[in-house]
Amino acid sequence: MNGRIERALPVSLWRMAGVLAAALALGLLAGGLAWWLLAATTGLLVQLLWRVYGYGLWLQSGSRRVGIDDSGIWGALYRIPVLRQRRELSRRRRLVQLLRAFRTTAAALPDATVVLDESGAILWFNAAATRLLGLSYPQDLGGHFSNLVRSPRVTRWLEGGEWSEPLMDVPAPADDALRLGLRIIPYGRSQRLLVARDMSKLMQLEQVRRDFVANVSHELRTPLTVVHGYLDLIEPDQSPELEPILMELRTQSRRMTQIVEDLLTLSRLEAQDSLPEERIPMQSVLHTLKREADALSMGRHTINLVLRTDANLNGSPKELHSAFSNLVSNAVRYTPAGGRIEISWELREGQAVFAVSDTGQGIAPSHLPRITERFYRVSSSRSRDTGGTGLGLSIVKHVLQLHQARLAIDSEVGVGSTFSCVFGAERISLATASEDAG
Numbered sequence: 001m002n003g004r005i006e007r008a009l010p011v012s013l014w015r016m017a018g019v020l021a022a023a024l025a026l027g028l029l030a031g032g033l034a035w036w037l038l039a040a041t042t043g044l045l046v047q048l049l050w051r052v053y054g055y056g057l058w059l060q061s062g063s064r065r066v067g068i069d070d071s072g073i074w075g076a077l078y079r080i081p082v083l084r085q086r087r088e089l090s091r092r093r094r095l096v097q098l099l100r101a102f103r104t105t106a107a108a109l110p111d112a113t114v115v116l117d118e119s120g121a122i123l124w125f126n127a128a129a130t131r132l133l134g135l136s137y138p139q140d141l142g143g144h145f146s147n148l149v150r151s152p153r154v155t156r157w158l159e160g161g162e163w164s165e166p167l168m169d170v171p172a173p174a175d176d177a178l179r180l181g182l183r184i185i186p187y188g189r190s191q192r193l194l195v196a197r198d199m200s201k202l203m204q205l206e207q208v209r210r211d212f213v214a215n216v217s218h219e220l221r222t223p224l225t226v227v228h229g230y231l232d233l234i235e236p237d238q239s240p241e242l243e244p245i246l247m248e249l250r251t252q253s254r255r256m257t258q259i260v261e262d263l264l265t266l267s268r269l270e271a272q273d274s275l276p277e278e279r280i281p282m283q284s285v286l287h288t289l290k291r292e293a294d295a296l297s298m299g300r301h302t303i304n305l306v307l308r309t310d311a312n313l314n315g316s317p318k319e320l321h322s323a324f325s326n327l328v329s330n331a332v333r334y335t336p337a338g339g340r341i342e343i344s345w346e347l348r349e350g351q352a353v354f355a356v357s358d359t360g361q362g363i364a365p366s367h368l369p370r371i372t373e374r375f376y377r378v379s380s381s382r383s384r385d386t387g388g389t390g391l392g393l394s395i396v397k398h399v400l401q402l403h404q405a406r407l408a409i410d411s412e413v414g415v416g417s418t419f420s421c422v423f424g425a426e427r428i429s430l431a432t433a434s435e436d437a438g
């Protein structure tokens with residue numbers, strides 16, 4: 001298109017010059033030159049106006065045919081929109097083809113794929129979504145995904161906006177025996193792609209693993225209790241030379257019992273989707289934790305309790321107490337004598353935070369991503385020496401997950417650590433004036 005106008009301009013100029021030259025010649029031959037020139041100029045002007053009018057009408061009609069096909073400036077002007085339209089059309093055709101190819105590919109995917117708009121309404125889904133999620137075409141188009149799937153866990157996850165991790169082990173609405181893994185991929189302007197994958201096989205294997213650990217732990221419990229009982233029956237003064245061996249046997253059997261108990265706790269927590277909830281009186285829980293810390297420390301540390309709010313929590317008192325006391329016991333065990341430990345409870349930006357800070361040995365950043373894994377220890381000997389099982393933080397993570405809360409760890413080697421349990425606003429129960437008075 002470029003250069004067409006430039007090439008057409010001389011043609012039109014020559015034509016105009018031709019008309020004026022003819023008028024000039026006629027004027028010179030026949031006389032009345034001025035009249036001839038005026039007539040020629042007026043003619044050219046009228047023709048120009050007529051062409052502009054014709055061009056306007058043609059543009060308005062949106063016609064795809066070139067109105068005037070000549071090599072002058074008008075021909076070029078007519079050709080510009082037509083060429084532009086043709087180019088647009090072929091671009092659109094290519095896009096449609098591409099879209100069709102995408103749709104065919106997405107439709108053939110074995111994973112359910114659902115396109116959601118910003119409000120969670122369904123814009124499109126593939127055939128696998130009918131099989132796995134029970135969506136039916138076209139009735140469910142425009143419907144809200146959470147209304148159709150009807151699972152409080154899925155609704156909470158969808159509304160939470162925290163989609164970096166997939167939501168695992170969701171029973172398929174169309175078939176309870178199928179277990180799905182849901183993943184949300186945000187794209188464009190607040191649109192979301194929801195992908196649901198059949199994870200039944202993986203979940204079965206995971207269940208077998210969980211059952212195995214739970215069964216082994218359960219089976220070990222009785223023999224361990226027996227061994228422990230007999231060890232306690234043996235009086236040290238019966239055979240003083242065996243005293244060190246007996247001490248070691250007792251320590252190890254106590255450790256094994258603790259590992260088995262922690263494994264059973266983890267299996268129990270893993271098997272649950274939610275916990276029975278009640279209002280937890282945080283003031284008394286925190287004072288109990290302080291007493292436990294004092295008993296464990298035996299005066300080796302300065303322990304402070306800082307209560308910045310009288311808010312309470314909604315959750316499972318037993319499990320939360322076990323999680324909090326794991327953090328407190330870690331602070332005591334990993335802080336050398338003379339160190340300071342602070343247990344605090346406060347509201348921060350609408351969230352409730354239970355935190356345990358210590359001036360202990362701290363944890364290097366490279367260990368932090370794996371610290372909540374089972375049996376992960378920064379230093380095995382230190383953990384063992386202080387009676388650790390390597391399962392404490394794993395239990396804390398699971399308990400917090402069941403309360404939709406998260407564990408934040410802030411630590412510096414040689415300076416100390418802060419372990420914070422951050423609870424969402426929905427878990428906070430603020431004490432009312434009448435309760436305070438009571």
Ligand code: ADP
Pocket residue numbers: 326330331334335358360361362363371372376377378379383384387388389390391392393394417
């Ligand atoms: P353990 O029973 O070994 O204490 P945990 O799961 O409670 O197991 O903790 C995992 C590891 O994290 C510990 O072995 C220890 O190395 C590190 N850790 C936990 N809490 C602290 C802390 N307050 N200060 C320093 N290190 C800690």
